[in-house]
Amino acid sequence: MSWRRRPWRPNWGLGEERRIPRRDFLQGTLIGAASALCGPLLRAYAADADAASMAAPQDQPGYYPPTLTGLRGSHPGSFEAAHALRDGQDAGPGTDTRETYDLVVIGAGISGLSAAHFFRARFRRDARILILDNHDDFGGHAKRNEFHLAGGLQLSNGGTLEIDSPRPYSRVAEGLIRELGIDVEALSRKVENHKFYRSLGLQHGSFFDRETFGADHLAVGTGALPMRRVLGGAPLSARARADIERIEEGAIDYLPGVPSADKKLQLSRISYRDFLRDLVKADSQTLAYYQPKSHGEWAVGIDAVSALDCWAFGFPGFRGMHLEGGSIPRMGYTPSGYKDTGGSATLHFPDGNATIARLLVRSLLPEAVPGGSAEDVVTARVDYGQLDRADSSVRLRLSSTVIGAHHIGEPSSAREVELRYVRAGRVYAVRARGCVLACYNMMIPYLVPELPEMQKAALHSLVKSPLVYSSIALRNWQAFSKLGVEQIYAPGCYHYETVLNPKVDIGTYRSASTPDQPMLLRMVRVPCKPGLPEHAQNKAGRAELLQTPFATFERNIRDQLARMLRHGGFDPASDIEAITVNRWPHGYAPEYNPLWDPELPPEQRANVRARAPFGRMTIANSDSGAAAYTDSAIDQADRAVNELLRLYA
Ligand SMILES: Cc1cc2nc3c(=O)[nH]c(=O)nc-3n(C[C@H](O)[C@H](O)[C@H](O)COP(=O)(O)OP(=O)(O)OC[C@H]3O[C@@H](n4cnc5c(N)ncnc54)[C@H](O)[C@@H]3O)c2cc1C
Numbered sequence: 001m002s003w004r005r006r007p008w009r010p011n012w013g014l015g016e017e018r019r020i021p022r023r024d025f026l027q028g029t030l031i032g033a034a035s036a037l038c039g040p041l042l043r044a045y046a047a048d049a050d051a052a053s054m055a056a057p058q059d060q061p062g063y064y065p066p067t068l069t070g071l072r073g074s075h076p077g078s079f080e081a082a083h084a085l086r087d088g089q090d091a092g093p094g095t096d097t098r099e100t101y102d103l104v105v106i107g108a109g110i111s112g113l114s115a116a117h118f119f120r121a122r123f124r125r126d127a128r129i130l131i132l133d134n135h136d137d138f139g140g141h142a143k144r145n146e147f148h149l150a151g152g153l154q155l156s157n158g159g160t161l162e163i164d165s166p167r168p169y170s171r172v173a174e175g176l177i178r179e180l181g182i183d184v185e186a187l188s189r190k191v192e193n194h195k196f197y198r199s200l201g202l203q204h205g206s207f208f209d210r211e212t213f214g215a216d217h218l219a220v221g222t223g224a225l226p227m228r229r230v231l232g233g234a235p236l237s238a239r240a241r242a243d244i245e246r247i248e249e250g251a252i253d254y255l256p257g258v259p260s261a262d263k264k265l266q267l268s269r270i271s272y273r274d275f276l277r278d279l280v281k282a283d284s285q286t287l288a289y290y291q292p293k294s295h296g297e298w299a300v301g302i303d304a305v306s307a308l309d310c311w312a313f314g315f316p317g318f319r320g321m322h323l324e325g326g327s328i329p330r331m332g333y334t335p336s337g338y339k340d341t342g343g344s345a346t347l348h349f350p351d352g353n354a355t356i357a358r359l360l361v362r363s364l365l366p367e368a369v370p371g372g373s374a375e376d377v378v379t380a381r382v383d384y385g386q387l388d389r390a391d392s393s394v395r396l397r398l399s400s401t402v403i404g405a406h407h408i409g410e411p412s413s414a415r416e417v418e419l420r421y422v423r424a425g426r427v428y429a430v431r432a433r434g435c436v437l438a439c440y441n442m443m444i445p446y447l448v449p450e451l452p453e454m455q456k457a458a459l460h461s462l463v464k465s466p467l468v469y470s471s472i473a474l475r476n477w478q479a480f481s482k483l484g485v486e487q488i489y490a491p492g493c494y495h496y497e498t499v500l501n502p503k504v505d506i507g508t509y510r511s512a513s514t515p516d517q518p519m520l521l522r523m524v525r526v527p528c529k530p531g532l533p534e535h536a537q538n539k540a541g542r543a544e545l546l547q548t549p550f551a552t553f554e555r556n557i558r559d560q561l562a563r564m565l566r567h568g569g570f571d572p573a574s575d576i577e578a579i580t581v582n583r584w585p586h587g588y589a590p591e592y593n594p595l596w597d598p599e600l601p602p603e604q605r606a607n608v609r610a611r612a613p614f615g616r617m618t619i620a621n622s623d624s625g626a627a628a629y630t631d632s633a634i635d636q637a638d639r640a641v642n643e644l645l646r647l648y649a
Contacts, residue, residue, distance in 0.1 A: 014558040015573025016551070056399040056424040057136050063384045065137040066146035066351075071550045072158055073143065073468070073582035078135045079546075081401040081422040085446050091403050094420045094427030101128045101432040103644070104419055106402045106447070108133035109140020110160075110353065110630055111620045112438030113360035114176060114637035116394065119436075120364065122645055129364075129394045130430060132421050134401035138387075139357035141587070142630070145471040145580050146351070149518035153379065153509065156471040156501055156520045157352025158582035165629045166313070166334050166343040172638045173631035180359040181374040184345040187506075191375075192348060196503035196513075197486035205485040207564045208235050212288055212492025216563050220485050240285035247280060247290075251320035254279040260324040267308035267323075268330035268594045272315060275307035280317055292496035293489075295526035298332075299465035299588045304534040306594050309334050329601075330594040333627045344631065350378055350504050350511065353630050358382065364394045375507035399423055405435055405447050411615030434616040434644045438637060440464060440586050441610055441623035451614055458610035462623045464586040466541040468525040470495070472557060473578040474518060479568030481515035488564055494556040495523040498564065518577065523557060534596045542585040553581045588628035589621070611636070618643040 057063055068075075085091070103119050105112045108131045116129050137143065143158030163177065163184055177184065205220040215235040222230055227245045234241070246252065254275075255263045267275065276282040276290060287302075294305045297313055311318045312327075312334035327334075349355035358377050362369035368386035371377055387396040400423040407414035408431070417435045421428055437444050442463045445456035480486060480500060488498045501520040503511050512519045527541030557579060558572040592605060602608065611624035620640035625632030 014555065014562065015576060016554060016558065058384055058388065058398045061385070064381070065384070066144040067148070069578050069580045071583065072145070072580050073584045074586065075136065077399070081403060082134065082443060085403045086443070091420065091422065091427045094429045096429050099130065099430045101130045101430065103127065103129045103434055103436065104417070104430060104432040105129065105131045105436045105438055106405070106419070107140065107438035107621060108135075108138040108396060108398070109438060109621070109633060110142050110357055110360070111622060111633035111637045112140070112436065113138065113357055113364070114634045115436040115438050115620050115641050116364055117176070117360055118638055118641040119645070120394070122641065123648060126393050130432070131394075131396045132400040132402050132419070133396075133398055136399050138361060138396055138398065139354050141584065142353040142357040143582060144351035144354035144358070145582070147471075147473045147520065147578060149473055149577055152518065154473065154501070154512070154518060154520050155350035155378070155509070156522060157354060158469060158471060158580065159584060160353035160630060162346055162348040162352060163356075163630065164344060164346040165631050169344045169631045170635050173634040176634050177356070180356065180363065182347070182356070182359070184347045187374065188345065188347045191504050191506040193503040193505070197500065200481065202480065202484055202486035205483070205488045206230075207488050207490040207493065209490065209492040209563070213285065216566070218483065218485070218488070218564055218567070220483060222489065236285055237283070239283050240289070243280070243282045243286040244289060247276070247282065247286070247317045253320045253322060255321065260322060261328075263321060264308055264323060264328055265330065267311060268306050268328065270307050271595060272302040272305055272307045272310040276302070276317065289491050291530065292491050292526065295467070295496050296524065298591075299467045299526050300528050300534055300537055301530045303530045304537060304593070304595065306332070308594070330599065332593055333591045348502050348504060350506065350509055356630065361387075361396065365392065365396065373507075378507050378509045397423070402439070402447060403427070405437070405617060406450060407615050411450065414615055417616050434618075434647060436618050436620050436637070436640045436644060438620040438640070441607075441619065441621055444619065448614065448617065455610060455612055455614070458606045461606045462590050462610055463535065463538060464590060464623065465538045465588045466527055466545050466585045467587040468527070468545065468553070468584065469582045470523045470525070470553065470557060471580040471582065472521040472523060472561070472576060474521060475575050475577055476516050477512065477519040478515045479565040479570035479575070483565065483568040490560065490564065493560050495525045495560055497524040498522070498561070523560070534593055545583050545585045550581060554579055589623045589626065589632070591626050591628060613643045616644070616647055
């Protein structure tokens, strides 16, 4: 038996001691220092800080955050000032920059960038706009992870994966995407090879871990082979095996004799877990197998999502239920059966929807993003030094957390707003004729205490769900090739999903085509606490994420890959080149969930009450659309800009 065939045990050669770039390095130079300086809460507000030594990272020559590894997403240094504000720390008035703008946008996610784009197009091409974001890169969730492996560029999405929605794109969102040069269907046909891994004989697999199921086992062929064959060697009881086969392949009506409309109503009142347990009569091992199946769609397990929404998204078990297509009010963002109506067309760029963010920045600041097409932007190197130039009408200022916004005078008659933000440990103030708050909606009451109490309560309730997308750079993907697997569902593990980077060749970008080449993996973790109400689960998960050091993520990544790929000869000590953990304590925008939310007409829901304009301030972000999708972020920007422009006549 070779070394690689020995059963893997903790502490055997996981390779954590290897010198992989595990903290924030920029082209070999440690740049975490500057952001670390604004980390500690009190120092975030240090009025007497030495300005020269507190320069924000964006101001440093050669600054290029997409290549940073270690803890990304909500990275250290990005959230401490906001949490200090939440905890009641007073930052003081701040230094007046004497800068004035036509518009200040809070948040450089897709919503904020779209708001700047729409404002310039509808108000004036030379409108003076400042965009502020607390992160060290723009894009919000649309985050680019960039690796240079064996001399070649490899890209993955640190957050938002693709252009995709269960509903067709609105005219506005589709129009913007087209204006940016993206023809979703044509480009998808040209650059994406969905069948690539299949053509190499790779399939989906499920990993059963010993802690949950009693033994480590990788079952390959889910979705392609009969479940009886797939689950042949799985550590499951005969009953669980039969249950899973029945759920995946059977056609049983679990509510015989009940009309479709009544069935749908019943299914909207129970979780998918309850459906499996009480109607399908699945046993506990089967429930454990399906528990994280809804993590990718809703960032919470099957105990907190309605069975009807799971039906609409094509989950198994409903084939024999004869449910008619069409939506009912008690459905989440799954209007009439995603699989029935088809949602939007889909397209995955190698860095996900970071390409949309980069194209928006190109439209606002052409000198920062070289090139002229949606294909060449993929390999374009953004010149971050161009983002915040004093002589530019549009300025994008990173590492800048807004901590206050108020009207100069009465909100109903004011002509200006003033915003304060923390950057590199100092507080600054700017003024503008108006402001779009495209940031997380739940923090707006802290920024604008003068808002009506009812609106503040609605805003506070819009809290995003946490999740983690880790990008793992591998020396090669021979283990996947040997095992015949391209994607692994691991219901009991730290990361519930592991996926090989999609095959997309676009412009001059080439993704890996042979197993001996470097490859990026995406591993997804959703921290939640089954059994609690949805928002309590999210809260516990968010706290867990913020307390988890990089070393814990790294160890779990190495351990899980070693165990899942053991029989493919995977060696975590030598096969892993780099790890980027994109943690998103504020990830998916909250959507209507019929299990937990009051049944209200759409126009009375919290997101609608929350987004009411307030004087010269309007509210965007996907939160205000109650949909964790890019088109929602764009639509909300469109609305917020139109509301504001009514005051600019
Ligand atoms: C892991 C993940 C995967 C996803 N996958 C998809 C997908 O495949 N397809 C899809 O359509 N959607 C997806 N989404 C949903 C995604 O949220 C939207 O697509 C969209 O990117 C949201 O954009 P936004 O501008 O509304 O919000 P955000 O991207 O959150 O941008 C808001 C920005 O405001 C900043 N901000 C907050 N407070 C302040 C402050 N006080 N001062 C300054 N800045 C502040 C935030 O840090 C952030 O950068 C995904 C989301 C996540 C988290």
